[in-house]
Amino acid sequence: MNTLIFRTVAPFLTSLMVLFSIFVLLRGHNEPGGGFIGGLIAASAFAIYGIACGVSPVRRALYFHPMGIAGFGLFIACVAGIMSIFVNVPFMTGLWVFPKVFGVELALSTPMLFDIGVYLVVVGAITSIALALEEREED
Numbered sequence: 001m002n003t004l005i006f007r008t009v010a011p012f013l014t015s016l017m018v019l020f021s022i023f024v025l026l027r028g029h030n031e032p033g034g035g036f037i038g039g040l041i042a043a044s045a046f047a048i049y050g051i052a053c054g055v056s057p058v059r060r061a062l063y064f065h066p067m068g069i070a071g072f073g074l075f076i077a078c079v080a081g082i083m084s085i086f087v088n089v090p091f092m093t094g095l096w097v098f099p100k101v102f103g104v105e106l107a108l109s110t111p112m113l114f115d116i117g118v119y120l121v122v123v124g125a126i127t128s129i130a131l132a133l134e135e136r137e138e139d
Helices: 004-027 035-053 055-062 066-086 110-138
Strands: none
Touching (some): 004 035, 035 055, 035 110, 066 110
16 A cells, blocks of 8 residues: 555645644634544544654654643643633633734634644544554554
């Protein structure tokens, strides 16, 4: 399965899939999608890249250890929930701010922050599992 065509196309396919996963992540508030599905798409992209090129190029591409990415995502998801306590509303209540950037009003929220945390947890955990299985297969 490790053909020249697959090794050549895999980096482009991985880039496209990661970009699409970010689109699905950001789309997930008003339409189908979100952090979990986006994270699965990104983890699948890294798995394809790992099958084509090996484990060490994937680890170099990620820069951080996958479990570190998952831990940071869990931290972000917890912060998104705790922010509501400081505003004296129930835990995990959505909070919104509307800053203007270059004349365009952005809607930023704690649910979006929570989705980003879930995205990072899924990417980190699933990629860590996939890389561990791929390393075992190479031995």
